[in-house]
Amino acid sequence: MPAFSLEPSQTARCAQLRTLAAERLRPLAEKGEPGHVNRPLIAELGRLGLLERLFSSGALDLCLMRESLAYACTEAETALALQGLGAHPVxxxxxxxxxxxxxPAVSEGSAVAAFALSEPGAGSDAAALGLRAERDPDPAADSPAQPAAVPDGASRWRLTGEKCWISNAPEADFYTVFARTTPGAGARGVTAFLVPADRPGLTGGALDMLSPHPIGTLAFDAVPVSADDVLGEVDRGFRVAMGTLNLFRPSVGAFAVGMAQAALDATLTHTAQRDAFGGKLRDLQSVAHTVAEMALRTDAARLMVYAAATAYDEGAPDVPKRAAMAKLLATETAQYVVDTAVQLHGARALQRGHLLEHLYREVRAPRIYEGASEVQRGIIAKELYANPEVR
Structure with a gap:
């Protein structure tokens, strides 16, 4: 299927998702408590079958879901995306x-997942992880008076250190955690672990962030894990992280495109109705040209996102480059479109509860998480020089 064309069934499905988001998900989102996991919203995503689709469809379908939900309910979009990000490695x-x-619990919305990669000293530089996974060779390390905290796998570790800026922390039910198993080995010495939230020694705290969903810290005080908790292979967890991000980065772009389209549509309505200077705002050439620029950039970003998602689904060799390009272009575009929409609406757009006031707060973070814009440029340049044959 060409990256620039959607089938009629896909277009219809996107319209259906927008309606579901507005009618069934937004009311639940509005009842949520800022800074806390909205479990009724997640459960509804499960009842609608959207969470199950995270594991049964491809990157393009994920992008279409995220774009459609973002248009009508950014909270529902984010809840779905975080379930996918945290559980995809599993x-x-x-x-x-x-x-x-x-x-099954993630799919039905009864278990909340989280992706724990970033640290206080290792945000954009993910290979610089400091969370230590130290060998625990003594199977009797757990007190005889207490059952073993983890199954008796062939190998055992104790996790010690911190994670920071983790979405859904500290309220998730389990975490995909990346820890250093081989000191001094850079990206080659990282292992991914599945860590249930009730493991002894694991605690967390909330951060007061510009975000409706919880973002927090995690502290690991000799948290026990075993070989049965490893995701993938020991010392190859960086591949797990990058493979997950290569899938989700284009869909972050789709989230951004959904917000940009909502801002653009609001601007079209406003400028067509608003009286100013003896006519409508849209009659001013400067306004009309600005709206045209907003539409141009939004469509260009959408095409880049769809192309990257299609490349992922087809197993193309340049997925890292395309994923980085899609996230970079779409998130920077959405920032421009939403900011411009606020400018054209004037002061009313800054009133608490206005769509654009909401989008203005939401649109900033995607330029940072899952690799800041500067990181995406670095990935693109690295891929261009390393793989000239797939430019």
Missing amino acids: HAHGTPAQRDRWL
Whole structure:
């Protein structure tokens, strides 16, 4: 399927999702408490079958879901995306036991997932992780008076350190955690672990962030894990992280495109109705040209997102570059479109509760998380020089 064309069934599905988001998800989002997991909203996403689709469809479908939900309810979009981000490593790299334990609960919306990569000293530089996974060779390390905290896998570790800026922390039910198993090995010495939230030694705290969903810290005080908790292979967790981000970065772009389209549509309505200077705002050439620029950039970003998602689904060799390009262009575009929409609306757009006031707060973070814009430019340049044959 060409990246620039959607099938009629896909277009109809997007329209249906917008309606569902407005009628069934937005009311639940509005009842949520800022800074806390909205479990009724997540449960409704499960009842609608949207969470299950995170594991049964491809990157393009994920992008279409995120774009459609973002247009009508950014909180629902984010709740869905965080479930996918936290649980995708389990789906892609987990053992049958890990998948059977967690994926059905994530799909039905009864278990909340989180992706724990960033640290106080390792945000954009993900290879500089400091959370330590130290070997625990003594199977009797757990007190005889207490049951073992983890199954007796072939290998055991204790996790010590911190994670920071983790979405859904500290309220998630389990975390995909990336820790250093081999000191001094850079990206080659990182392992991914599935860590249930009730593991002894694992605590967390909330951060007061510009975000409706919880973002927090995690503290690991000799948290026990075993080989049964490893996702993928020991010392190859960076591949798990990058593989997950290569899937989700284009869909972050789709989230941004959904917000940009909502801002653009609001601007079209406002400028067509607003009386100013003896006519309508749209009659001013400067306004008309600005709206045209907003539409141009939004469509260009959408095409880049769809192209990157299609490349991922087809297993193209340049997925890292395309994913980075899609996230970079779409998030920077959305920032421009929403900011411009606020300018054309004037002071009313800054009133608490206005659509654009909401989007103005929401649109900033995607330029930072899952790799800041500067990181995306670095990835693009690296891929261009390393793989000239797929430019």
